Amino acid sequence: MQALVPPKKFLPQSYDGLDGVEPFSIQKLSVASKQEAAQPNSALAAEMNRRREPLEAYPLDSMHMVGSMARQGVRHAILKVDSLLYYVKPGDYLGQNFGKVLKISEAEVVLREIVQDPSGEWVEKTSTLTLQEAVR
Incomplete structure (x- = not known):
């Protein structure tokens, strides 16, 4: 039977990364x-x-679609944020992830957001806001 090798002596090192x-x-x-x-x-x-638009100050999950209407042939969505109503049309921006409204139907708003994926790359993703019934 072979004798065990004694462990190496531990020499502590100071950490210099605190200033980084x-x-x-x-x-x-x-x-x-x-x-x-x-x-x-x-x-x-x-x-x-x-230039940033007013609805970009709010997270998307704080917005509720409460209706839609057509104005001069262009569909607008009616969004409720903090008890205030806002009208948005395709091309407007909302949410905190560079959300651009792509399409508005009677029941939903489709938007393109730019978010970071787990690897740190910026990618586009599609999100929707759907019509909410009786939001208070």
Whole structure:
């Protein structure tokens, strides 16, 4: 039988990373999104350089579609946000993920959002707001 080898002596090391940027900080994420927006073919580039619309201040799940109407041949959706009503049409923006209204029907609003996938890439995704009955 062979004798066991004694364990190696542990030598503690000091950690020097405290002065660096925290990996999940808002600062680091905002720098990464600005770098992504600087890419000419980025889906995010055009969105970062345009003026924000009022409904982009609210998350999509706080909005409720309560109706629709046609105005001069263009369908508009009526959205309720914080007890206020807003009229939106195709091309308007809403939600906090660069949501652009693509289509409005009598029962739903279809929009394109730009979100980060798990690998950090910005991708387009389709979302819908459906007509809500008796939202209070």
